[in-house]
Amino acid sequence: xxxxxxxxxxxxxxxxxxxxxxxxxxxxxxxxxxxxxxxxxxxxxxxxxxxxxxxxxxxxxxxxxxxxxxxxxxxxxxxxxxxxxxxxxxxxxxxxxxxxxxxxxxxxxxxxxxxxxxxxxxxxxxxxxxxxxxxxxxxxxxxxxxxxxxxxxxxxxxxxxxxxxxxxxxxxxxxxxxxxxxxxxxxxxxxxxxxxxxxxxxxxxx
Amino acid sequence: xxxxxxxxxxxxxxxxxxxxxxxxxxxxxxxxxxxxxxxxxxxxxxxxxxxxxxxxxxxxxxxxxxxxxxxxxxxxxxxxxxxxxxxxxxxxxxxxxxxxxxxxxxxxxxxxxxxxxxxxxxxxxxxxxxxxxxxxxxxxxxxxxxxxxxxxxxxxxxxxxxxxxxxxxxxxxxxxxxxxxxxxxxxxxxxxxxxxxxxxxxxxxxxxxxxxxxxxxxxxxxxxxxxxxxxxxxxxxxxxxxxxxxxxxxxxxxxxxxxxxxxxxxxxxxxxxxxxxxxxxxxxxxxxxxxxxxxxxxxxxxxxxxxxxxxxxxxxxxxxxxxxxxxxxxxxxxxxxxxxxxxxxxxxxxxxxxxxxxxxxxxxxxxxxxxxxxxxxxxxxxxxxxxxxxxxxxxxxxxxxxxxxxxxxxxxxxxxxxxxxxxxxxxxxxxxxxxxxxxxxxxxxxxxxxxxxxxxxxxxxxxxxxxx
Numbered sequence: 197x198x199x200x201x202x203x204x205x206x207x208x209x210x211x212x213x214x215x216x217x218x219x220x221x222x223x224x225x226x227x228x229x230x231x232x233x234x235x236x237x238x239x240x241x242x243x244x245x246x247x248x249x250x251x252x253x254x255x256x257x258x259x260x261x262x263x264x265x266x267x268x269x270x271x272x273x274x275x276x277x278x279x280x281x282x283x284x285x286x287x288x289x290x291x292x293x294x295x296x297x298x299x300x301x302x303x304x305x306x307x308x309x310x311x312x313x314x315x316x317x318x319x320x321x322x323x324x325x326x327x328x329x330x331x332x333x334x335x336x337x338x339x340x341x342x343x344x345x346x347x348x349x350x351x352x353x354x355x356x357x358x359x360x361x362x363x364x365x366x367x368x369x370x371x372x373x374x375x376x377x378x379x380x381x382x383x384x385x386x387x388x389x390x391x392x393x394x395x396x397x398x399x400x401x402x
Numbered sequence: 403x404x405x406x407x408x409x410x411x412x413x414x415x416x417x418x419x420x421x422x423x424x425x426x427x428x429x430x431x432x433x434x435x436x437x438x439x440x441x442x443x444x445x446x447x448x449x450x451x452x453x454x455x456x457x458x459x460x461x462x463x464x465x466x467x468x469x470x471x472x473x474x475x476x477x478x479x480x481x482x483x484x485x486x487x488x489x490x491x492x493x494x495x496x497x498x499x500x501x502x503x504x505x506x507x508x509x510x511x512x513x514x515x516x517x518x519x520x521x522x523x524x525x526x527x528x529x530x531x532x533x534x535x536x537x538x539x540x541x542x543x544x545x546x547x548x549x550x551x552x553x554x555x556x557x558x559x560x561x562x563x564x565x566x567x568x569x570x571x572x573x574x575x576x577x578x579x580x581x582x583x584x585x586x587x588x589x590x591x592x593x594x595x596x597x598x599x600x601x602x603x604x605x606x607x608x609x610x611x612x613x614x615x616x617x618x619x620x621x622x623x624x625x626x627x628x629x630x631x632x633x634x635x636x637x638x639x640x641x642x643x644x645x646x647x648x649x650x651x652x653x654x655x656x657x658x659x660x661x662x663x664x665x666x667x668x669x670x671x672x673x674x675x676x677x678x679x680x681x682x683x684x685x686x687x688x689x690x691x692x693x694x695x696x697x698x699x700x701x702x703x704x705x706x707x708x709x710x711x712x713x714x715x716x717x718x719x720x721x722x723x724x725x726x727x728x729x730x731x732x733x734x735x736x737x738x739x740x741x742x743x744x745x746x747x748x749x750x751x752x753x754x755x756x757x758x759x760x761x762x763x764x765x766x767x768x769x770x771x772x773x774x775x776x777x778x779x780x781x782x783x784x785x786x787x788x789x790x791x792x793x794x795x796x797x798x799x800x801x802x803x804x805x806x807x808x809x810x811x812x813x814x815x816x817x818x819x820x821x822x823x824x825x826x827x828x829x830x831x832x833x834x835x836x837x838x839x840x841x842x843x844x845x846x847x848x849x850x851x852x853x854x855x856x857x858x859x860x861x862x863x864x865x866x867x868x869x870x
Binding site: 211212213214216218219222223224227228240241246270271272275276277278279280281283298299300301302305306309310361362363373374375378379381382384385388389392395396397398399400402 | 418419421422423424425427429431438450452455456458459467481482485520522524525530531532545546547548549550551553554557558559560562564566596597600601627630631632651653657658660661664696698717718720721724814815816823833835836837838841842
């Protein structure tokens with residue numbers, strides 16, 4: 197997995213609450229399009245008009261935000277389906293970090309698996325960041341997200357602290373392969389199953 | 403020992419290692435693969451140099467991508483054929499038991515788990531599907547995972563999780579006429595919002611749950627994820643044990659007695675603490691129908707479409723306006739009487755035999771309104787066989803419904819079965835999201851009997867008018 201250490205980029209504000217993973221990636225491209233090429237299908241229903249031309253009113257189509265790598269999102273971002281391609285689609289579109297007042301629990305977990313940093317911030321903070329992210333013409337300001345220091349640096353240089361669970365933070369910083377880590381302690385799983393088999397034989401032999 | 407909850411007991415007994423900070427590596431007792439994730443997960447596992455650790459604890463069935471057309475085969479949906487062939491090849495190669503397309507046992511993952519007795523109280527049950535919370539209806543700890551976690555489970559039979567907070571929801575009282583498990587849980591979602599359960603494992607309790615069938619409990623738990631709770635569960639009791647007794651993979655003989663003794667230790671102890679507790683008086687709940695594009699956009703069938711002006715803040719108001727625009731509805735209009743084009747009865751929420759009986763009771767002796775396409779998609783081969791033994795398929799067919807093969811079908815339209823842009827459905831499914839049943843398709847969620855009533859009337863209607 198690609199490590200996440202520090203990122204400086206434009207932040208796009210899209211504060212609609214309850215954006216679900218079906219909106220992030222519809223089921224059809226999720227099945228047909230490989231990881232790495234999902235970008236054009238992210239937010240498909242909102243990004244394009246029915247004739248497939250770009251919807252100029254959609255925030256991520258505006259010139260100022262086309263290079264955004266940070267998404268400022270609303271309540272319960274990524275609710276719904278467990279589809280991990282929702283994270284891949286955002287990543288393929290260029291995003292590496294999402295800042296929101298809350299996330300769908302499964303989506304939140306999936307982010308860490310794909311090198312995407314999800315940051316939970318109070319709604320007032322996200323709204324403040326969204327104001328700071330406003331564009332002037334075709335230009336929007338850069339923010340820095342520093343996972344090492346656990347701060348967001350605003351365009352004016354103010355540090356805003358955030359917190360990521362130590363275990364998840366380490367894994368992102370190091371880009372760990374968690375299967376390798378788990379199998380290094382395979383004896384623990386063996387021991388658990390041997391003991392459990394004696395307690396609950398019906399789980400293992402059925 | 404301190405009073406403990408059902409969730410706490412199952413969590414604790416599955417900890418392989420405690421990593422501190424609330425994190426643990428947990429043992430997975432049952433893992434179900436489906437056709438959308440099996441091939442790609444198993445191929446990636448192999449390419450990364452790993453093998454399936456416990457194929458005997460892994461089960462598979464094709465459900466999401468299969469056609470539900472009568473007489474179907476692997477090539478009925480040409481775009482899905484490669485996925486299904488890959489599914490067959492990879493599950494066989496890995497030695498994983500599969501219930502194949504037209505084989506006994508096949509069906510929607512969350513329907514077959516309980517009905518085959520694979521889902522049991524106290525089991526830790528995962529699947530790469532968010533509705534895995536369904537299995538909590540039998541007292542299992544079930545939750546959905548992403549693809550990476552699926553691959554981790556295949557390789558290690560374990561999963562890393564952070565312990566969630568705990569919430570108990572007490573449904574008290576007796577539901578009124580025409581009010582089903584689906585209505586109770588939709589009502590709750592309307593009350594606490596689509597993120598009301600985020601970060602929580604939810605336990606459902608109270609007299610209405612105690613009196614409810616296992617199938618109703620599965621429906622309740624199924625919709626937990628629609629208010630953000632990854633886990634929903636109900637303490638096992640005699641109703642659960644009676645349901646499981648004699649099922650294909652239920653414990654048998656001496657193991658049955660041992661299992662029962664274990665299961666009886668699981669329910670939440672008196673005095674156990676929850677981070678949050680909610681009481682719902684079910685007598686206040688009428689038949690529910692959604693009006694918008696989030697399951698929290700739900701009202702009673704006799705209500706009017708809400709006005710975004712009443713929303714608390716600008717973001718919510720914009721979201722409500724967007725939903726009304728997408729759904730083609732006007733604030734203040736009565737929801738009843740809204741004409742519909744489609745009815746879909748099926749999905750992991752409402753495709754079990756009791757659901758089909760409820761819908762069948764409304765369809766019996768009546769006719770689907772001309773111009774309405776109405777489908778019944780049983781949740782599994784077993785449900786289909788049972789329904790046919792009871793003659794329900796004839797009831798539906800005579801009324802003008804299509805009687806189809808088991809699968810997820812139009813719930814998420816992964817198999818090409820979708821609704822045309824701008825058309826409107828009443829569906830017994832779980833998500834009214836934009837584009838869920840097809841780009842531009844408009845979905846109203848309701849119970850099976852409400853869906854059947856809508857098919858007859860050709861419009862959203864109060865099912866109670868059709869009940870004797």
